[in-house]
Amino acid sequence: MKKIAESERIIGHYRGAEAGPLVVAIGGIHGNEPAGVLALERLFDMLEDEPRINPGFNFKGDLLALRGNLEALAVGKRFIDTDLNRIWRPLDGGPEMIITSEDRELHELLAAIETAVEEAPLSELVLLDLHTTTASGGIFAITGDDAPSLSLAAEMAVPVIKGMLSGLQGTTLHYFRGDHFPTNLPVRAVSFEAGSHDDPVSVDLSLAATVNLLRALGCVREEDVNTYHDDRLRQSANNLPRLTELVYVHHVSHDGSDGFRMNTGYRNFHPVTKGDIIAKDNNGDIAVPADGYLLMPLYQQQGDEGFFIVRDYVFTSAF
Numbered sequence: 606m607k608k609i610a611e612s613e614r615i616i617g618h619y620r621g622a623e624a625g626p627l628v629v630a631i632g633g634i635h636g637n638e639p640a641g642v643l644a645l646e647r648l649f650d651m652l653e654d655e656p657r658i659n660p661g662f663n664f665k666g667d668l669l670a671l672r673g674n675l676e677a678l679a680v681g682k683r684f685i686d687t688d689l690n691r692i693w694r695p696l697d698g699g700p701e702m703i704i705t706s707e708d709r710e711l712h713e714l715l716a717a718i719e720t721a722v723e724e725a726p727l728s729e730l731v732l733l734d735l736h737t738t739t740a741s742g743g744i745f746a747i748t749g750d751d752a753p754s755l756s757l758a759a760e761m762a763v764p765v766i767k768g769m770l771s772g773l774q775g776t777t778l779h780y781f782r783g784d785h786f787p788t789n790l791p792v793r794a795v796s797f798e799a800g801s802h803d804d805p806v807s808v809d810l811s812l813a814a815t816v817n818l819l820r821a822l823g824c825v826r827e828e829d830v831n832t833y834h835d836d837r838l839r840q841s842a843n844n845l846p847r848l849t850e851l852v853y854v855h856h857v858s859h860d861g862s863d864g865f866r867m868n869t870g871y872r873n874f875h876p877v878t879k880g881d882i883i884a885k886d887n888n889g890d891i892a893v894p895a896d897g898y899l900l901m902p903l904y905q906q907q908g909d910e911g912f913f914i915v916r917d918y919v920f921t922s923a924f
């Protein structure tokens with residue numbers, strides 16, 4: 606077991622004694638969401654201490670942890686020029702593809718990930734993208750709708766949202782699901798929302814979700830994982846719907862020119878009924894178009910979506 610890289614971009618690259626999955630964990634893709642970065646830094650401290658405290662400790666595979674938007678993290682803003690989690694695409698067209706500050710960040714992230722994919726003796730590639738929201742009230746995971754990613758998210762013991770990729774473009778999840786890496790091995794991708802931006806608990810929950818994901822993948826053994834992480838996630842997920850699907854995204858103008866303003870007091874998973882007035886813009890009141898739960902109501906200046914509506918997922922299989 607050893608740490609094989611560290612830099613401003615790379616929180617750490619840890620390689621276990623045994624080959625296994627390559628887990629790419631990213632914190633701070635949005636610069637006003639430092640909780641994921643702090644959690645991954647703490648995880649690397651734990652990985653360094655663990656073999657001394659627990660001599661039987663074993664790690665299988667590689668863990669590459671990255672800081673997402675360095676410039677935006679330095680100033681505590683969601684982004685500098687454009688949302689880094691809406692522009693993921695191959696940058697193989699050369700330097701003319703790199704225009705914005707976020708293009709540069711993407712270029713460096715892709716370089717670090719591609720190097721690890723080429724060098725790691727991987728059996729599977731897994732992305733974990735750590736985020737927080739402006740609203741409080743709920744943790745959840747977002748995945749592609751492929752069964753392997755959904756089951757991985759479910760094993761993290763957190764509520765799971767299906768169908769989010771259809772409502773967004775250019776996210777880390779789209780890129781990892783999009784066959785862009787020179788590997789024929791399976792690729793799974795999960796993003797985790799750990800609560801509100803500045804709540805210190807969001808760091809603990811990001812760490813707990815990451816540890817649970819490593820356990821679900823077999824990178825760390827069940828007996829080496831403290832049940833504290835499960836308890837922490839269960840407490841926060843208590844009474845939240847386990848599996849929901851996206852039914853509506855309210856897009857807002859990139860530059861704020863539509864005057865979107867969320868009414869106060871809404872939280873993640875706030876139940877709403879069709880017709881409820883929950884926000885305003887220059888055209889007047891904005892009503893909810895369907896029954897369900899509100900997700901990620903926007904209470905900050907920067908952002909491309911005002912809110913999302915999800916509803917309980919109903920299995921329609923004949924079995």
Ligand SMILES: [Zn+2]
Pocket residue numbers: 634635638735736737
């Ligand atoms: Zn985010």
